[in-house]
Every structure is written in structure tokens, then in C-alpha cells.
Amino acid sequence: MIKVEGESGSAHCMVEVFSDARFRAMELITILNRCHRFQGFIYQHARFTPDKKTIEISVRPRKGSAAICSRCHQPAPGYDQLAERRFEFIPLWGFFVFLLYAMRRVDCRRCAAVIVEEVPWGDGKRTLTKAYMLFLARWARRLSWKETAEAFRTSWDKVFDAVEDVVTWGLEHRALGQSMPLASMKSNTPRATNT
Secondary structure: OOOEEEEOOEEEEEHHHHHOOHHHHHOOOHHHHHOOOOOHHHHHHHEEEOOOOOOEEEEEOOOOOOEEEEEOEEEEEEEEEEEEOOOOEEEEOEEEEEEEEEEEEEEOOOEEEEEOOOOOOOOOOOOOOOHHHHHHHHHHOOHHHHHHHHHOOHHHHHHHHHHHHHHHHHHHHOOOOOOOOOHHHHHHHHOOOOO
């Protein structure tokens, strides 16, 4: 444990240094489980890439959980598994973060086709997670899109896609308040009179 003392002698900052990388990975997985848990999936383990600039978090399906068809959104029996994909997640402490997951394909009888499963953190073939798109879109409200891209070391195109996705979702799910029947609107409208 490192203790930094101020002029008054009181501790202003305490930093704990752990030597065991597995312990740090478990702490990160604990944090993710507390704030960003996915039903039917488990964060298996976290590790730094060899260049120490990226954190990779392996995700696997929970035992006994059925894959969900991405067309009809219903559980379906498994067919096979694709190669591992990388989904870009919200950066932590200046590190890039990627969720690693091998997508399952399902043999959906309702759709009469073999389809890639639906995952709660991703949307179609996008490489950004839903959480990261929402994160970027919220920052893009405060900063320019270029500044947002620079601040989080991503591209302007990814910020654009994030904003477009959030705006599209908002337009599809907006509630325009209660509409007044036309008859009641007419009766409450003052009439012009000739005087």
C-alpha cells in the first residue's frame, strides 16, 4: 500500500498495489457484474493485451441458457459456433476495453433458418456495444463529435453511428402526449366575430 502524505500530515490519497494479475482481473469482473450484467451470460476472465493498452474480457453463455434467435427473438436450439468477435466497450481508466465472444448460431424452427443469436450487448454486425454507443452519444451532446472522438480515441464515424442509433431509437419510442379529439378542439376555439 502506498500512502501519500499532505502538508498537514493527513493522507490525501491511498493507492493499493497488487502483485497478482488474477486478483485485479477478478476485481474488474466483479465491477462489471455489479454495473453491467447480462442475463444468460458470464464474464469469464479479463486480461491485458501484450501491448498493455487494451483490456480484453472473455464472455461465455451461462450453462443451460438457450440462445435467442435474432429474427423472432425467441429461444432456439443451437446449431454451431462462429469465430470469436471483438465488441468495443466503454474505455476504463484510459484503456480500450473489448468484450470477446464466439457467437452461436441457432436452428430456428419458427424462422425455418439457421440464424446468428441475439446478444444483449450488441446489435447486428456492429462492433460497438450498445453501452458504448450510448456513452459516446451522451458525450456528443456536450462536445463536438470530433472532440468526442478525440477524447475517447475513437473515430468520428463511430461517434456518428452512435448518435444516429440513439436518435433513431428515440424517434421510434417517443410518446407524443395525449391528443385532443378534434371536436373538443373546435369547441374551445374562440370564434371571430364581425363588429
